[in-house]
Amino acid sequence: MIRATENDKLSYRMPLVSRTKLVCCLFPVIVMAVFLSLPVIAHDPNAPRSGCPPVEEEIIDLQILADMLANTKAVSLFTKLSLKKDINKVLKRLNQFHDGKSNFTLEQLEEQYNLLLMKIAIHLQDNDLALHRHLCNAWLVIWEDLRDFDRFKEQHS
Amino acid sequence: MIRLKFSTGLFRNWPIFILFAVVTAACEQEQASHDDIVKADLLVIIDSLGSPCGEVLEYQSNSELGYLIHCKSGDEYLISVDPQGRVGMESRK
Numbered sequence: 660m661i662r663a664t665e666n667d668k669l670s671y672r673m674p675l676v677s678r679t680k681l682v683c684c685l686f687p688v689i690v691m692a693v694f695l696s697l698p699v700i701a702h703d704p705n706a707p708r709s710g711c712p713p714v715e716e717e718i719i720d721l722q723i724l725a726d727m728l729a730n731t732k733a734v735s736l737f738t739k740l741s742l743k744k745d746i747n748k749v750l751k752r753l754n755q756f757h758d759g760k761s762n763f764t765l766e767q768l769e770e771q772y773n774l775l776l777m778k779i780a781i782h783l784q785d786n787d788l789a790l791h792r793h794l795c796n797a798w799l800v801i802w803e804d805l806r807d808f809d810r811f812k813e814q815h816s
Numbered sequence: 817m818i819r820l821k822f823s824t825g826l827f828r829n830w831p832i833f834i835l836f837a838v839v840t841a842a843c844e845q846e847q848a849s850h851d852d853i854v855k856a857d858l859l860v861i862i863d864s865l866g867s868p869c870g871e872v873l874e875y876q877s878n879s880e881l882g883y884l885i886h887c888k889s890g891d892e893y894l895i896s897v898d899p900q901g902r903v904g905m906e907s908r909k
Binding site: 709711712763767770771773774777778780782784791794795798 | 850853854857858860861864865877881895897899900901902903
């Protein structure tokens with residue numbers, strides 16, 4: 660009786676044609692996997708706030724934006740008070756969120772923040788272009804600070 | 817000794833003042849849902865842009881910073897933010 664020795668088993672090699680076929684079959688799968696794992700790099704030129712006019716100095720804090728809003732002549736006193744109250748409400752909700760006492764999710768708070776900035780932008784876009792440019796550029800920057808626990812607590816405690 | 821007369825003048829209506837203060841303080845406690853907050857904010861935006869609405873009945877968030885709004889007045893609006901950060905609105909009625 661002939662038994663295959665251990666060396667015989669190990670010496671088995673896949674035929675070259677099969678290996679080539681295997682690589683050819685897996686190649687598109689690998690390329691697709693790599694492509695899907697990449698972040699979306701394509702930049703949509705029509706996306707909201709993607710074409711904000713440049714400013715020399717960016718606002719990085721909602722409180723600074725509120726202060727600049729208080730000094731503009733483009734907004735009436737009543738509207739300033741109303742917007743200030745809205746800013747404080749959003750900050751309060753975010754504070755509760757970071758303290759783990761909020762009924763809102765971070766996505767909901769982001770939507771509320773976006774609506775707040777939309778309300779502010781309406782009053783500035785035709786009357787105070789300089790401040791509106793600041794607002795446009797600061798829109799995402801401020802949110803990144805607000806959503807981050809450490810940065811929020813550093814700025815608002 | 818100065819004695820305040822709670823039965824005359826301004827203090828005559830003190831129970832009403834206290835009730836008003838309590839109600840005001842209670843209203844400060846936020847009970848609104850996210851949906852109510854979004855509807856109220858969208859109504860403010862429509863009002864600020866000078867269009868009639870009355871009340872926001874429902875809304876659909878159809879893109880990033882884009883809303884399709886159905887008003888009690890029967891009007892429908894599409895609110896969006898353009899690449900320059902300007903808030904625009906078009907009537908869909």
